[in-house]
Amino acid sequence: MQNETTKIAILVAISTLIFLLMPIFLLLYIRSYNRHKKNHVLEKQNMQQKFEAEMLQARVEVQDQTMQSIATELHDNVGQLLSLTTLTLNSVNLSDEVKAKKKIENSLQLVNKSIKELRELAKLLHGEQLVENGLGHAIDQEISWLSKSGAYELQVNNTLSESDYTSPDKDLIILRLLQEIINNMIKHAQATQIQIDAYLATNVLHLKVKENGVGFNPDEIKARKSGMGLNSIYKRIEMINGKLILNSAPGKGTSISIEIPYP
Template sequence: MQFSPSEIVNIIILATCVFLIAPVFLLIYIKEYLRKKRAHEEEKVILNQKFEAEVLKTQIEVQEQTMQTIAADLHDNIGQLLSLTALNLNSINIEHTEKAKQKIDNSIELVNNSIRELRALAKLMQAENILMMGLGTALQQEFDHVEKTGRYQLTINNQLLELNFVSPQKDLILLRLVQEIFNNIIKHSNANHITVDIQLREKYLDITITDDGIGFDVNKAGYNGLGLSSVRKRVEMVQGSLNINSVINKGTSIHIKLLYP
């Protein structure tokens, strides 16, 4: 097969163009790939910043919750005990030695009770330090506090108490999550009995909180207003799954599952 000179020239030009176009497409592909990689990295940084901001917000909320508890405790418990002590001491008549001794003994017992309550409050104030000791301890303290009100009967299975490792950021969010669920139960459920089951199964943490309250319609629009939207958001932050089952007048069960620590 013979080619004319012009055909050979055309072949050379065409082949050279092909050999030049190939690197152009390769470089465009690489440039696009690097651009996407850069965008992805920037997105990761933004997400990380959002997460850190959310952790900070959660930290503040935990502190607020603690302050509310302390205020309520000071007013309802320690305040009452000290008022009673003052009343007792005021009514002492030194001439009636026997009665005075009894009243002083009563006052000493009331003061001792107040000291015990104050110690418990001091512990609560160190919520972040408690988290350093482990999520199990921090949660247990929350449960104890709710139980102490005498309004609710609690059944607790807290396997986290046996753990000796922590996950600081996740722990803070989980503590706030449980606080939020308990707040919802206290505010809306009208329950008498609360069951908490916390189990760690093959690196997965299962938290199930059940109450026997009035329940609500999970599918009904607007149930997010019950504080569940922040519960949902926090579960997403710790990359967990949330499952809510509720039957009207029977109660509610909330199940959270996540990778832990």
């Protein structure tokens, strides 16, 4: 009987202890859950802040690149057109009516062409030809600047202009990625041929750039963690859940393939 009483006492004691400890464990669990929840919220806020900061940086860089393109266009294209107009008008001999009329007509054509070029530049200044009109149109504009240099044989397949899909945040970063890639090629590749493909397939945006330049060793660049803007490119692709495939070798050119969930 005493053994039974002892067992009952022990069971009561254990039950009491469990009953007393349960609220403590519950409080500790709630505290731990709230701490993790708070950390998760802070982490999301930090990620959002980083994304917004990166978006702002990309926007500034796109605008800066656009302004550089406009400055080049004003100097190399519009400036030359106006200089040619001035030369043509200065050479007009009013005593030779036929030749004078022809030169004045040519001058008017040059002026009209200059006005058309200035209108296109004005649209750029107002952002009408950046990502607001769609990524495909913005890519066409970048390729247009590249084409006007006359330094490259271009092969372009851009079907994004035919798509109605847009993703303003992603579009801005993708445009900046293309600008960085083109700038790297201009500075380092010594290429003569460039192929650019941009298209959508099964909700994935594909951007491929290939050139026949001097090439490089990708592993060596990664090991140095610097050079050619690759770190910036990788970081931005990671931000929009994309994937980059880079193939290059000394003397064999470079190809870059980017895949991004879209829109």
